[in-house]
Amino acid sequence: MLASVRPQGPQDAPATPSLSDHACWAYGDDTEQASYRSGAVAFMADGQALGQRLVYLSDRRASRPLDLSPLGDVATMTARGELVVHDLADLAGDGPVRPERQLAALEASVDAALATGWSGVRVVAEVTAQVAEPGWCAGHVAWEQLLDRAMVERPLAALCAYDERVVGPEAARSLACVHRFRHGRSATFGLYATSDGVALEGEVDACQAPLLDRALASLPPLPTLVVDAGGAAFLDAAATDVLTRYAAGRRAAGAQVCVRDAGPALGHLYDLLGPSIERSLRFL
Amino acid sequence: MTVTAAPDEADVRKSGFRHEALLYDGADGLVRALIPWITEGVDAGDPVVALVTARSADALRSSLGSAGRHVHVADMGEVGRNPTRIISLWYRLAAEHARPGHDLRAIGEPVWPGRSREELVECQHHEALINAAFADLDDLWLICPYDAGALTPDVLARVGDSHPLVDDAGGRALCPDYSGCPTAVPSDPLPEPPDGADVLLHGAAFDVDALPAVREHARRHAAAVRLAPRRARDLVLAVSEVASNSILHGGGGGRLRAWVHSGVLVHEVSDDGHVADPLAGRRVPTPRQEGGRGLWLVNEVCDLVQLRSSAAGTVVRLHVHTTD
Numbered sequence: 051m052l053a054s055v056r057p058q059g060p061q062d063a064p065a066t067p068s069l070s071d072h073a074c075w076a077y078g079d080d081t082e083q084a085s086y087r088s089g090a091v092a093f094m095a096d097g098q099a100l101g102q103r104l105v106y107l108s109d110r111r112a113s114r115p116l117d118l119s120p121l122g123d124v125a126t127m128t129a130r131g132e133l134v135v136h137d138l139a140d141l142a143g144d145g146p147v148r149p150e151r152q153l154a155a156l157e158a159s160v161d162a163a164l165a166t167g168w169s170g171v172r173v174v175a176e177v178t179a180q181v182a183e184p185g186w187c188a189g190h191v192a193w194e195q196l197l198d199r200a201m202v203e204r205p206l207a208a209l210c211a212y213d214e215r216v217v218g219p220e221a222a223r224s225l226a227c228v229h230r231f232r233h234g235r236s237a238t239f240g241l242y243a244t245s246d247g248v249a250l251e252g253e254v255d256a257c258q259a260p261l262l263d264r265a266l267a268s269l270p271p272l273p274t275l276v277v278d279a280g281g282a283a284f285l286d287a288a289a290t291d292v293l294t295r296y297a298a299g300r301r302a303a304g305a306q307v308c309v310r311d312a313g314p315a316l317g318h319l320y321d322l323l324g325p326s327i328e329r330s331l332r333f334l
Numbered sequence: 335m336t337v338t339a340a341p342d343e344a345d346v347r348k349s350g351f352r353h354e355a356l357l358y359d360g361a362d363g364l365v366r367a368l369i370p371w372i373t374e375g376v377d378a379g380d381p382v383v384a385l386v387t388a389r390s391a392d393a394l395r396s397s398l399g400s401a402g403r404h405v406h407v408a409d410m411g412e413v414g415r416n417p418t419r420i421i422s423l424w425y426r427l428a429a430e431h432a433r434p435g436h437d438l439r440a441i442g443e444p445v446w447p448g449r450s451r452e453e454l455v456e457c458q459h460h461e462a463l464i465n466a467a468f469a470d471l472d473d474l475w476l477i478c479p480y481d482a483g484a485l486t487p488d489v490l491a492r493v494g495d496s497h498p499l500v501d502d503a504g505g506r507a508l509c510p511d512y513s514g515c516p517t518a519v520p521s522d523p524l525p526e527p528p529d530g531a532d533v534l535l536h537g538a539a540f541d542v543d544a545l546p547a548v549r550e551h552a553r554r555h556a557a558a559v560r561l562a563p564r565r566a567r568d569l570v571l572a573v574s575e576v577a578s579n580s581i582l583h584g585g586g587g588g589r590l591r592a593w594v595h596s597g598v599l600v601h602e603v604s605d606d607g608h609v610a611d612p613l614a615g616r617r618v619p620t621p622r623q624e625g626g627r628g629l630w631l632v633n634e635v636c637d638l639v640q641l642r643s644s645a646a647g648t649v650v651r652l653h654v655h656t657t658d
Contacts, residue, residue, distance in 0.1 A: 052544040057546040255575075284549060288628070291627060325621070
């Protein structure tokens with residue numbers, strides 16, 4: 051069997067942590083779980099160094115709570131408002147995430163943190179139970195995309211973790227591809243928010259095109275969406291068809307989809323495909 | 335020779351589409367045979383399109399003079415280098431040039447001296463497939479010139495297999511060797527790489543998780559033979575498209591190998607699937623259809639594509655010249 055290679059494009063962590071990093075972590079066996087447990091604490095430590103208030107949403111139904119002691123004395127941190135901890139199991143029964151309500155709560159928490167002198171909020175959330183509930187995954191992905199857009203302008207960072215053995219590979223890929231930073235076996239591409247649209251990076255072939263289709267379909271609608279394709283290392287006919295079909299649908303709704311930094315590959319492919327695809331993209 | 339109906343031609347024309355081979359002798363012979371037919375078409379307002387060799391194009395243009403501005407001429411050596419893209423090219427040209435109430439007069443010369451053995455096999459299959467591809471195009475009149483003075487007897491002997499009508503020095507006649515429209519993709523096995531081929535990758539299995547690796551291998555092979563960046567991108571695209579088809583339609587995976595021989599880089603993808611449609615990859619996709627563009631795109635960007643398929647499995651070979 052051909053040895054796997056890392057697809058061109060996906061990153062698992064930023065070169066330099068920022069106030070708005072959005073990451074996901076898919077874990078499986080014990081080794082991967084151990085890696086997640088130390089990686090998630092390191093993510094929190096990055097936020098601590100940046101002066102962010104830390105929020106940890108554990109879920110005892112899915113995994114043991116993280117050991118946050120490497121960050122300092124948990125009781126002291128909690129008392130001074132540096133650390134907030136909740137267990138999602140205690141909030142269970144509320145149904146699937148309600149995006150607008152949840153976003154409002156998060157934005158309010160960022161405002162509150164800023165008002166008390168923190169530089170923002172950094173969240174680690176164990177989302178396995180949210181994603182694994184039958185019928186909840188698509189809604190959760192859409193929520194992640196809404197959150198992703200909000201994070202572009204706000205000092206809010208988040209890492210969502212899930213057990214791939216429980217949520218399944220399809221859900222794991224659906225979640226992974228809407229995060230800029232991705233740990234674990236995951237999608238070969240990412241579609242994540244930028245200030246004026248989304249960045250499409252990585253490799254999308256005919257096997258991954260349905261995943262891109264779903265990720266585009268659940269994006270919050272913008273009147274003009276700029277797709278930054280500078281990091282799109284590979285697109286094939288199916289991927290281009292998905293993109294142009296999405297753009298045609300947005301055009302029918304009175305919106306526009308533009309592509310920036312298409313690079314010679316996408317431009318050439320768009321020309322080659324000619325009238326066999328919707329001619330719906332505007333290249334900046 | 336003259337432009338008159340051959341005996342029993344009405345039977346052949348039942349479908350409306352007319353497919354004739356023209357055996358000519360040299361540029362002068364081509365001009366003598368075709369100019370009256372072209373001129374008749376131009377005078378009647380019929381659109382005329384010629385995909386012919388550069389030499390044939392020069393000869394026709396010289397003879398037509400100013401009337402040549404009514405004839406669309408392209409170099410088949412460029413646009414039809416890969417025989418498997420010619421049918422979709424004709425579909426596009428027919429859509430572009432067709433005129434209601436008029437025949438589209440088309441000249442297609444896919445075979446010339448110097449075509450490799452593999453190319454000739456694909457040309458012969460292409461010619462046979464044309465009968466199926468255009469059966470519904472009532473207003474298409476396609477003449478395929480073959481230079482009888484320059485092509486070898488074995489090539490000329492196969493012309494009648496795929497053309498219901500043949501026009502040679504003795505006149506136009508129904509061809510007794512015509513074997514009708516193919517109903518399946520060819521299944522004869524492809525020969526093993528020749529002795530002396532530089533094998534870049536021995537057979538390696540791949541699945542969906544290994545697709546990035548398939549592309550990385552193709553990139554490395556392209557770099558090894560110093561393909562220009564655009565050709566390298568086309569190659570990676572083509573290999574990926576075929577490998578994706580193996581995963582989606584060929585049982586979830588396939589096998590990849592690659593070699594270089596005589597200035598040609600060949601990638602072969604095989605799988606356990608079966609391509610049943612003889613016109614797969616030869617129709618122009620429409621914006622409405624979801625999927626089904628991969629094989630067509632592969633035919634557009636490669637210098638030669640060989641597809642063999644049966645219930646026992648499918649093999650696709652993609653050829654790219656290393657010296658262009």
